[in-house]
Amino acid sequence: MRKTPSPSLHKSNQRKKNAGLQDRGVGNGKQRHNVENHTSLTNFKSSVKNFFTFLFSGKRKTASEAPQGDDRKNTHNVKGVPDFTDISSDSSKNSSKRVFSHSSASSGTSSSQLAMGNFTFDEIYKATAKFSLDNKIGEGAFGTVYKAKLIDGSLVAIKRAKKDLQNKNLAEFKNEINTLSRIEHRNLVRWYGYLEHAEEKIIVIEYVNNGTLREHLDGIRGDGLEIGERLDIAIDVAHGITYLHMYTDHPIIHRDIKASNILITDKLQAKVADFGFARLGAEDPNATHVSTQIKGTAGYMDPDYMRTQHLSEQSDVYSFGVLLVEMMTGRYPVEPMRPLSERVTIKWAMQMLKQGESVIAMDPRLSRNPASNKAVRKVLKLAFQCLAPSRRSRPTMKSCAEVLWDIRKDFKERTSSDPPHGSHHSADFLQRDARKNRHMTFGIEDRKDYKFVSS
Numbered sequence: 001m002r003k004t005p006s007p008s009l010h011k012s013n014q015r016k017k018n019a020g021l022q023d024r025g026v027g028n029g030k031q032r033h034n035v036e037n038h039t040s041l042t043n044f045k046s047s048v049k050n051f052f053t054f055l056f057s058g059k060r061k062t063a064s065e066a067p068q069g070d071d072r073k074n075t076h077n078v079k080g081v082p083d084f085t086d087i088s089s090d091s092s093k094n095s096s097k098r099v100f101s102h103s104s105a106s107s108g109t110s111s112s113q114l115a116m117g118n119f120t121f122d123e124i125y126k127a128t129a130k131f132s133l134d135n136k137i138g139e140g141a142f143g144t145v146y147k148a149k150l151i152d153g154s155l156v157a158i159k160r161a162k163k164d165l166q167n168k169n170l171a172e173f174k175n176e177i178n179t180l181s182r183i184e185h186r187n188l189v190r191w192y193g194y195l196e197h198a199e200e201k202i203i204v205i206e207y208v209n210n211g212t213l214r215e216h217l218d219g220i221r222g223d224g225l226e227i228g229e230r231l232d233i234a235i236d237v238a239h240g241i242t243y244l245h246m247y248t249d250h251p252i253i254h255r256d257i258k259a260s261n262i263l264i265t266d267k268l269q270a271k272v273a274d275f276g277f278a279r280l281g282a283e284d285p286n287a288t289h290v291s292t293q294i295k296g297t298a299g300y301m302d303p304d305y306m307r308t309q310h311l312s313e314q315s316d317v318y319s320f321g322v323l324l325v326e327m328m329t330g331r332y333p334v335e336p337m338r339p340l341s342e343r344v345t346i347k348w349a350m351q352m353l354k355q356g357e358s359v360i361a362m363d364p365r366l367s368r369n370p371a372s373n374k375a376v377r378k379v380l381k382l383a384f385q386c387l388a389p390s391r392r393s394r395p396t397m398k399s400c401a402e403v404l405w406d407i408r409k410d411f412k413e414r415t416s417s418d419p420p421h422g423s424h425h426s427a428d429f430l431q432r433d434a435r436k437n438r439h440m441t442f443g444i445e446d447r448k449d450y451k452f453v454s455s
């Protein structure tokens with residue numbers, strides 16, 4: 001059974017205490033390079049310095065301290081404080097390759113190469129079989145994602161930036177590096193290193209081998225997630241985001257929480273990915289928000305943030321509420337092919353909840369039985385709170401994790417006491433059939449996530 005820690009200490013004290021203590025699963029902060037916000041930029045630079053001062057002060061083993069293999073041609077370990085503002089466009093002028101990474105000594109990985117974290121372009125080139133299409137696992141706005149096998153046999157994912165990345169996208173790519181390099185939590189995708197070589201910009205990250213949550217909900221991965229598995233995944237996601245909000249040395253707001261950004265392991269553990277839009281929250285604990293350009297994915301975005309451009313951790317809570325509805329209903333946030341009253345899934349699901357008909361909103365793939373029905377109803381209630389129009393009324397991510405934990409506990413107790421005949425297994429065949437036809441019936445193939453970036 002998976003054990004999931006439930007954070008409990010006071011937010012600001014805990015953040016200070018834990019700054020950088022990655023071994024405990026609570027750790028260092030991340031920053032965001034934000035060109036529009038000079039205050040944030042200043043804070044960002046000072047936090048980067050603080051972080052690396054800590055990092056290189058001997059508390060943790062770093063790439064530069066790790067033993068180097070003689071055959072590591074074309075690598076250059078950055079010593080001291082890397083200047084993230086120059087991971088960039090002018091790299092092509094610089095013929096030397098540039099690598100920095102953070103140690104994974106505390107991650108439990110057995111790979112010595114990952115522990116050292118320095119990669120050469122040649123190694124990456126070989127590890128992906130020359131960026132072979134066979135190893136391609138995805139495509140995002142910033143480039144292509146490959147699966148790669150390092151010489152020591154460990155698998156990693158490689159994010160290779162498009163060569164013609166526009167400035168705006170490049171800033172987001174760099175932002176992902178800045179964020180990933182500063183976080184370490186089992187429910188967040190791990191970062192192993194960054195490499196520049198001529199025009200190439202490559203991020204080396206943890207390979208998560210079982211697709212995205214969206215693919216599981218769509219039934220194109222796995223055997224269909226049962227309610228208990230969905231609860232586990234929701235708790236994992238809540239813990240990952242709680243860490244970002246509370247346990248880094250500066251709160252991090254992900255800004256793009258959605259099912260297609262949740263990666264799933266073969267043990268159905270969830271890892272939050274895609275930190276391209278992440279940014280720093282307010283440093284001052286009394287500040288309620290930071291003002292920023294609106295970014296995120298339509299359907300998941302906090303309307304309060306869209307209206308005011310004031311970003312806070314509660315905007316992630318809103319998106320998490322949408323995600324909970326997505327997980328319980330199996331539907332996308334926007335379903336253009338549905339009847340009008342059902343097109344905006346959160347509205348429809350909340351309406352069903354209010355009418356006491358949450359079972360109607362349940363994903364047809366889920367077994368109906370008293371324990372599942374109750375769990376879904378409770379999760380939708382929590383979603384309802386996360387989706388409160390005013391951000392002040394929303395719960396924190398930490399309390400979402402706690403509520404979900406209780407729902408899971410209650411669900412497990414009920415299922416262990418309820419005999420299996422309580423479930424409507426007779427309906428399973430019909431449900432499976434509905435799953436098969438779902439794409440055709442509801443036109444899911446027409447749906448895409450609509451990325452929204454204000455100009």
Ligand SMILES: Nc1ncnc2c1ncn2[C@@H]1O[C@H](COP(=O)(O)OP(=O)(O)OP(=O)(O)O)[C@@H](O)[C@H]1O
Pocket residue numbers: 137138139140141142143144145157159189205206207208209211212260261263273274276451
């Ligand atoms: N660490 C990883 N391990 C395994 N697969 C991954 C990993 N990171 C990304 N992928 C796969 O690659 C796809 C593209 O990922 P990427 O983060 O580049 O873009 P995206 O989130 O899908 O889109 P966008 O960048 O436009 O938001 C993902 O949907 C996922 O299927």
